[in-house]
Amino acid sequence: VPHDRVLRAIAAELGAAGVVTDRDRVASHTTDWTGRFTGEAAALVRPSSTEEVAAVLARCHEAGVAVVPQGGNTGLVGGGVPRHGEIVLHLGRLRGVEPVDEGALQVTVSAGEPLAGLQAAAADAGLAYAVDLAARDTATVGGTIATNAGGLHVLRWGGTRQQLMGIEAVLADGRVVSHLGGLVKDNTGYDLAGLLCGSEGTLAVVTRARLRLVPRHEARVVAMVGFVDVAAAVGAVARWRRRVASLTAVEVVLAAGVDLVCEVGGLPPPLASRPPVLVLVEAADRDDPTAAVASAVEATDGVLDVAVATNEREAAALWRYREDHTLAINTLGPPHKLDVTLPMAALARFAAEVPDAVTAVEPGARTWLFGHLGDGNLHVNVTDLAPDDDRVDDVVLRLVASLGGSISAEHGIGRAKRRWLDLVRSPAEIDAMRAIKHALDPRGILNPGVLVPERTA
């Protein structure tokens, strides 16, 4: 059995603590946190340095043993859990944030550091890390890079790839590539860092990263704006983006979702006029952005009603109408969650058509829409539907693709959406991805079954 030989060799290099085969300890790494994706692992391998990662991959490459890299195991598409006896390569011991480079406004971080650790180090230097998401205490920096994590501030600062100034990674054969100088202007060959970002552990294992930091903005305004319809809300986004450089969030919710949130949470309605579409807008800057936001909202067509938070407590209260959607919808049973992006020009049409498309497949199912309107990113939740019934997923993703949208806004493809990738990527694109995958991982040991579709005959 090649696994036994390889695991013995790895234990010899990493020490006994580096290889875990105890079933109970391994179990928490073989199922994702939603419980939807699960599998068997040969062992859990826990390197504590880049050199140890390199040693592990060199052994696995030589023996052709498959490896599933894993960070905080907070992914939503099954990209970080094993299927059929792979080795789980857990990066959690690669911790540490180096001192913030205040001259360059950058920092170098190890892959296993939780996102919150990076955020805290940035805050200590009077700065911020631009990417933030709900799983911040568990999700690792390496995982956010492997998945090009989006999160709450993409509108203002871009996603993870836009923060990435350099990378250290171990290639499939155990060789280390390292380019952590963090130079903003550096045209010296292909952008390996950008290529690895979002490759979901299929091209290399990220071990360290050089990340840019952004200014910390203390002055904030939050407002809830009621619109006559989705089209009016979409029209407002472009106008606001032109006028208010400091926008940090433009989030959309619909009346039905807000009613459910109010009912579950015992909250009053956010706007007295009970508009059909509500948009939460937030801006943050060095100087108070309230006047800029107010004047932009005032000049907007289709607005029915506005509430502006005048303090942090009121701001938090407005955010609850958006943030409590997940909680409120879960009270109806586990929903199907689809994370999609629509072109702005097609977003209103999608919002109008998707509920009918769902009920055409399953008459009793209910569709809930909310999300990051500023990025065109909608979370489509469908309740009153069997958990394993993916006919609805199929119909929704096909509708998204037919409108020029993306079947994965921020969660990635993983195992969950691999069979639908050809809806949005042509055979030539998928072949190009396969060629790159084969070039960097010729034996196919890195995260097999994730992202890149199998070649069909």
Place this chain on the structure above:
Amino acid sequence: VPHDRVLRAIAAELGAAGVVTDRDRVASHTTDWTGRFTGEAAALVRPSSTEEVAAVLARCHEAGVAVVPQGGNTGLVGGGVPRHGEIVLHLGRLRGVEPVDEGALQVTVSAGEPLAGLQAAAADAGLAYAVDLAARDTATVGGTIATNAGGLHVLRWGGTRQQLMGIEAVLADGRVVSHLGGLVKDNTGYDLAGLLCGSEGTLAVVTRARLRLVPRHEARVVAMVGFVDVAAAVGAVARWRRRVASLTAVEVVLAAGVDLVCEVGGLPPPLASRPPVLVLVEAADRDDPTAAVASAVEATDGVLDVAVATNEREAAALWRYREDHTLAINTLGPPHKLDVTLPMAALARFAAEVPDAVTAVEPGARTWLFGHLGDGNLHVNVTDLAPDDDRVDDVVLRLVASLGGSISAEHGIGRAKRRWLDLVRSPAEIDAMRAIKHALDPRGILNPGVLVPERTA
């Protein structure tokens, strides 16, 4: 001869106007505009559509005929001119800017469109394209993508890769990959657009691009700040970047260069105190950024003297002290031009050491330093040196690399710097680039001899 057969087949597809073999007409495409790089071409091929580019590459791939893609031929590292009888694939007929998508703040542009055409289309929509450079009337959008062009506003908006929301390109075998939806959040596989950006025509031929646009800022402030030394100027950059979000340029010049500019142009000195180091700072915003810049400068250590432009004429006058450096230095004879980035922490040391490093090789040579201080990007010009004597280039690039800098900030590697790439990229990185190159261009027909070093025995 394979070329004749291939050229006949291409002429059959593109029409007679698509293949040029007339020596005089071909000649202007076989030498770069500096005159430093020149070679022979089998022919000039001028496709007028993506389909024609695909047909050309399919033929060349089949026959193993090498192709050099060329845009406006304004590159500085010999990456766009032929060497030994390749076909020059000129993209100049792929013109056109599609209507600006005002909802998404994006536009789709054909590769052969000059940068100025894109800028004009953005301006007509009340927006701006973030990348600007002196060659704007000739340089093509495709060329700026192939080289990840930097330019004047990297500090504020990033380089070309940061503007690129999607790409259409023809692979070496003639297959077209197209992903022009411009979705901001779209995690559906490897970032092919980012990989092709900066690949210098070695992986595919870019035919169209989807680019983000940015707000147009009319309120501008320009100031010249005198410092006691380079270290003080470097220290100011991080402080200003934290305090002034609207910074668009932070440029450095030295007293010797300013004296030369004044002498050649008959200008008065910009600052009465004649400081050894001068920094031009510019900010632009919706609202007048003068107060923000003034307060940031006031709080800065090491400042000797400040001049603030109070109108556009004075702003242009201050910019001349920076912009006329190229002209003034050229009066001393053709300089060696080296385009490098230093880590902020090493920049002052580099500025102190590089003149001595140059005179150690060639005692009569003079070194002139100026550049984009905000990005750590210095232009090192060396005069009083034979044009072909690259011992100085070698010494300077080695000093840059030893300090953790980049041997190419924005111009790229091309043919000019290929032999030095291993100063800043490890064998593992170069092997990874070679593997990607081979995966996407298995017959090596795309821009041979550019960027990726030959494998050594």
